[in-house]
Structure formats: C-alpha cells, structure tokens
Amino acid sequence: MADSRLHTGNRLSVWFSYPAGSGIGGWRADGLFCQRAEHTCPSWQPGQCCHTRCPCRSGQVENSSLVVAGANEPAALPSTSSLSPIFRPEIHYWAESIVRWAAAANVDPNLAAVVMQIESCGDPQATSRSGAMGLFQVMPFHFTAGEQPYEPDTNALRGLDYLRRSLDRAGGNARLALAGYNGGIGVINRGEGTWAAETARYVKYGYPIYEDALGGASTSATLNEWYGRYGAGLCRQAAQRLGLPSQP
Secondary structure (H helix, E strand, O other), rough: EEEEEEEEEEEEEEOOOOOOOOOOOOOOOOEEEEEEEEEOOOEEEEEOOOOOOOOOOOOOOOOOOOOOOOOOOOOOOOOOOOOEEEEEEEOOHHHHHHHHHHHOOOOOOHHHHHHHHOOOOOOOEEEOOOOEEEOOOOHHHHOOOOOOOOOOOHHHHHHHHHHHHHHHHHHHHHHHHHHHHHHHHHHOOOOOOHHHHHHHHHHHHHHHHHHHHOOOOOHHHHHHHHOOOOOHHHHHHHHHHHOOOOOO
C-alpha cells in the first residue's frame, strides 16, 4: 500500500493506493485503486478530486482516518435539501418525496435520485424480470408481511435502507455503495473484476451521474448517454404512468 501525501500550505491530502485486483478501494487511477483518506473538512465529499489529487478545499485537516471498503462505522455523505437539475422530469416529479425519504434514511437525496433514475425512472409500478418492484426496484424478500411493495413510501423505506447499509459497508464510498445496491452488499469487498456485467454497467453510469449532481452541473452527458442506450423506454413508461408529457 502506497501513502502519498500532498501539502499546500496548511492543507494536507492523503491517498492510499492498492494494486489493481486487490479488492480494496474503489476508484481506478493509472491502473491502481485509490481510496481517499477521510478528513473532517466540511466541504470534502467522498470521491472528490480523486483524479486530480487536489487538497481539502476547506484548508484544514483534523483527525484524519483511513476509510476502507468493509468499514463498519456509519459514514456521512454530502447532504442537500434539493435535487440537482440534471435528473429527468420523471424523477423531479418525486423531488419532495426523495428529499424526505433520503433524510429519513440518512443518505444524500441526489444519490437516492441516481438509484431511482436507473432503477425505475420514477415508475412506481415498475417490475423487473427478476421480480424487483417499484421506484427503487426492491426485491420481495426485503419486505415484511403485510407491506405493500409498490406503495412509494414503503418501497423507499426498504430501498434506501439497503442503500444506507451499502454505504456503511463501503465506508461512505458512493461508487462502491452503488455496486452493492445493484449486485448485493457482498460485492463491495470483492475486486471489480469479479462484478457481474450488469453491476459494472450500473456503476459506470450511476457514479458519474452522481458526480455531476454533486458538482453542480446543469446537465449530465452520462445521464443522457444512459437514457439514449437504456432508459428511453423506461422513462416513457414512467411518464405515461405519472401523467407527464413525453420527453425526447
């Protein structure tokens, strides 16, 4: 494991690199996995500046501690009170509910919106071939007796609870948490080379969309690519279900 420390005035950035295939870390950089050491800087966000190795933007570093896949402590993500404009209209239909659901689950509403975008595009009646149901495409075994899986509040409760647990297992690494949400929490501790193609594709689109949302983008090229390749039919179905006008 290599420890790279970058100093800028009183700012310190710490990076830990692991050989590819080691099953540790999350973001690829020059053939390595790199994992950000978490600081208490309030403006720092998980995964921020992984490619540029920029220092903590707050200019302060306190109580630095390594975050690794498999950490058991609950981890905080950036929190916002509204959704990014990059999401499709079908997602913004649920904006107030997403913010409320995300707050209850202690997850960033923009990460919850990424999951809903890819899973159902906001169709509360969406059903997959594998039996996943509703807005967050939750599998039947996550519900208790008497619960209505397609009821939005219930579906969000169960779906975002699983996302929260994925985040906790991944030590706050949103990229790995998305992999866990799609492929099962167990994939978080495995190397990316072992991920199913569907999980790899889920992360390929989901994490850059989330980065765009965090970065304040007004549009997302990655989301538009996902829509063109995989999401158009799903979103048309959602728009029809919600009574929204069809979008190009």
